[in-house]
Amino acid sequence: MTTTLERPQKDQPTSDRPFKQSKRIPAGSVWVVWTLAGLALVTGFVTDLGGAKGFGLAWLIAASIPAMSFAVEGRRKATDRFVTLLVVTAFTVAVIPLVSIISTVFAKGFPVMSSEFFTSSMRNVVGEGGGINHAIVGTLIITGLATIISVPIGLFAAIYLVEYSEDSRTAHGLRFLVDVMTGIPSIVAGLFAYALFVLFFGEGVRMGLGGAVALSVLMIPVVIRSSEEMLKLVPNELREASWALGVPRWRTILKVVLPTALAGIVTGVTLAIARVIGETAPLLIIAGITDSVNTNPLEGRMATLPVFAYSAMMNPGVPPEPSIARAWGAALTLLIIVMALNLIARLISAFFSPSKGR
Amino acid sequence: MAHQIEVSNLNIYYGDFLAVEDVNITIEARSVTAFIGPSGCGKSTFLRSLNRMHEEIKGARVEGKVMSNGHNLYDSAMDPVDVRRQIGMVFQRPNPFPTMSIEQNVLAGPRLNNKRLKKSVADDLVEQSLTRSGLWNEVKDRLNKPGSGLSGGQQQRLCIARAIAVEPDVLLMDEPCSALDPISTSVIEDLIHQLKDDYTIAIVTHNMQQAARVSDNTAFFNLDGVGKPGRLIEHGPTEILFSTPSNPATEAYIQGRFG
Numbered sequence: 295m296t297t298t299l300e301r302p303q304k305d306q307p308t309s310d311r312p313f314k315q316s317k318r319i320p321a322g323s324v325w326v327v328w329t330l331a332g333l334a335l336v337t338g339f340v341t342d343l344g345g346a347k348g349f350g351l352a353w354l355i356a357a358s359i360p361a362m363s364f365a366v367e368g369r370r371k372a373t374d375r376f377v378t379l380l381v382v383t384a385f386t387v388a389v390i391p392l393v394s395i396i397s398t399v400f401a402k403g404f405p406v407m408s409s410e411f412f413t414s415s416m417r418n419v420v421g422e423g424g425g426i427n428h429a430i431v432g433t434l435i436i437t438g439l440a441t442i443i444s445v446p447i448g449l450f451a452a453i454y455l456v457e458y459s460e461d462s463r464t465a466h467g468l469r470f471l472v473d474v475m476t477g478i479p480s481i482v483a484g485l486f487a488y489a490l491f492v493l494f495f496g497e498g499v500r501m502g503l504g505g506a507v508a509l510s511v512l513m514i515p516v517v518i519r520s521s522e523e524m525l526k527l528v529p530n531e532l533r534e535a536s537w538a539l540g541v542p543r544w545r546t547i548l549k550v551v552l553p554t555a556l557a558g559i560v561t562g563v564t565l566a567i568a569r570v571i572g573e574t575a576p577l578l579i580i581a582g583i584t585d586s587v588n589t590n591p592l593e594g595r596m597a598t599l600p601v602f603a604y605s606a607m608m609n610p611g612v613p614p615e616p617s618i619a620r621a622w623g624a625a626l627t628l629l630i631i632v633m634a635l636n637l638i639a640r641l642i643s644a645f646f647s648p649s650k651g652r
Numbered sequence: 653m654a655h656q657i658e659v660s661n662l663n664i665y666y667g668d669f670l671a672v673e674d675v676n677i678t679i680e681a682r683s684v685t686a687f688i689g690p691s692g693c694g695k696s697t698f699l700r701s702l703n704r705m706h707e708e709i710k711g712a713r714v715e716g717k718v719m720s721n722g723h724n725l726y727d728s729a730m731d732p733v734d735v736r737r738q739i740g741m742v743f744q745r746p747n748p749f750p751t752m753s754i755e756q757n758v759l760a761g762p763r764l765n766n767k768r769l770k771k772s773v774a775d776d777l778v779e780q781s782l783t784r785s786g787l788w789n790e791v792k793d794r795l796n797k798p799g800s801g802l803s804g805g806q807q808q809r810l811c812i813a814r815a816i817a818v819e820p821d822v823l824l825m826d827e828p829c830s831a832l833d834p835i836s837t838s839v840i841e842d843l844i845h846q847l848k849d850d851y852t853i854a855i856v857t858h859n860m861q862q863a864a865r866v867s868d869n870t871a872f873f874n875l876d877g878v879g880k881p882g883r884l885i886e887h888g889p890t891e892i893l894f895s896t897p898s899n900p901a902t903e904a905y906i907q908g909r910f911g
């Protein structure tokens with residue numbers, strides 16, 4: 295140990311490696327360009343210039359930022375600005391379909407919305423009037439039942455996988471099956487539910503509960519996977535802390551692990567609901583469609599929003615316009631329910647998440 | 653109520669890896685035993701095997717006997733949950749429950765075991781445990797705030813309060829002061845002094861002065877090389893071990909001339 299580290303002395307000049315002061319484009323002008331590009335994009339979509347041309351124009355305008363930057367700020371900054379432009383472009387491309395869907399559904403669905411639309415069914419309605427009350431009720435009942443079936447099964451399976459299986463062969467097999475189950479086409483889930491209920495009730499069975507079973511087949515793997523990920527995120531130290539206090543395993547899971555993971559689990563479940571609430575094919579097979587309110591999931595056909603929208607579009611009757619308008623109204627209602635679910639998921643996860651504050 | 657712990661021929665494994673080999677030691681009741689030794693020699697592993705926390709790691713197992721109060725803790729009839737109720741533990745890294753407030757963290761032992769406590773009894777227990785761990789004055793105005801909002805050292809003292817609130821017979825502490833400032837450290841050392849009137853205490857520490865200050869007996873662990881199992885080199889009354897160690901490795905370690 296003979297080498298001594300040279301430390302700069304206080305009185306030595308420190309200016310031989312000054313920080314580089316580089317020129318910068320004023321932030322204000324960058325924002326002006328971004329705003330112009332945004333305006334060009336919107337103009338393209340709103341006027342008859344056309345979306346594609348608007349997009350191209352916007353991109354040309356925005357591309358002036360890296361160009362200016364290269365001239366003024368130098369290469370590294372210009373690259374940074376160019377990559378920013380690419381990221382913003384990708385984001386815009388991803389958002390355009392979303393905005394387009396939402397605005398179209400709102401534009402076409404909003405006009406039919408009225409209190410009558412939500413409170414009455416299609417019973418004895420020909421032409422104008424009528425509503426989707428029966429479909430809303432059906433959707434709520436069927437998805438509600440599907441949730442009641444899927445959440446316990448999914449959550450318990452996830453608890454088994456994370457807390458008890460110790461990565462055994464059974465666990466690997468189970469995970470594989472869950473992955474396979476995630477890929478089941480929804481029509482197959484519907485056919486499965488139909489075949490199952492035919493065993494008990496005979497050919498041609500139509501039943502809300504059958505729809506719930508079909509949706510559960512689609513929901514369970516999603517719930518298992520998301521809950522499993524959330525339970526895995528709970529640090530093992532918390533479990534050990536609890537065990538060291540002489541708390542049995544099951545109580546540790548109930549009182550320590552689940553509360554810690556609750557926010558994530560609830561979010562996962564809500565997203566799983568949002569995922570299946572728009573399913574059409576399986577419900578078309580097993581729950582069918584009807585014009586009147588049916589609150590009994592054990593008896594007869596039950597209308598749901600997606601199936602209602604489908605059949606109102608496909609068999610609009612004469613004249614077709616009122617029926618098609620109602621289909622858009624049902625689609626908008628479904629969209630609003632899904633958005634509300636997402637919002638609720640966020641609120642719940644904010645409410646339940648372990649607080650970090652002082 | 654405090655019992656001594658007699659360990660005989662204990663081998664501790666992680667899967668096929670023998671981490672600690674053939675430990676024979678008696679940890680005396682109503683006294684403090686310090687475990688010292690270089691990093692990775694198996695002090696934490698040994699400590700965790702004393703309340704059967706070791707087996708919670710996948711593939712981990714032990715061979716040998718750990719006797720306490722006339723029972724072999726590793727007897728097949730023994731319930732690890734009961735063992736842990738009698739033998740409490742403070743971990744090397746603080747781990748308060750993030751979903752619980754400071755107060756709930758202290759009461760976690762009784763509450764998670766579904767014991768009903770009267771409000772006044774619970775309040776007393778919280779104040780008493782936090783006072784003993786030297787945290788009361790810092791948190792008495794924010795008992796309802798989350799325990800994870802405390803500083804690292806405060807969290808560690810919260811975990812100590814949580815461990816003593818269940819009043820175990822034996823308390824195992826794995827470097828309880830490694831994240832603490834000198835003032836909190838001396839509070840914890842005072843606590844250990846107090847507790848040893850009633851409890852059996854085993855403490856892992858890297859701080860020789862601390863081992864000398866708090867412990868009645870000291871056990872020195874060492875390992876021959878990387879991948880070799882850790883072994884108990886020698887143990888005995890702290891003054892003797894520190895003044896006249898019988899093994900040159902112990903002397904070298906204690907005097908800081910190591911390796």
Ligand SMILES: Nc1ncnc2c1ncn2[C@@H]1O[C@H](COP(=O)(O)OP(=O)(O)OP(=O)(O)O)[C@@H](O)[C@H]1O
Binds near residue numbers: 696
């Ligand atoms: N979970 C584990 N799985 C496998 N091996 C482990 C595990 N934990 C510890 N070990 C190994 O066991 C040996 C002893 O580790 P241990 O944590 O008991 O050391 P220690 O004496 O407490 O060290 P330190 O003073 O750094 O805390 C080390 O070789 C370590 O790599």
Ligand SMILES: [Mg+2]
Binds near residue numbers: 695696697744826
């Ligand atoms: Mg350790």
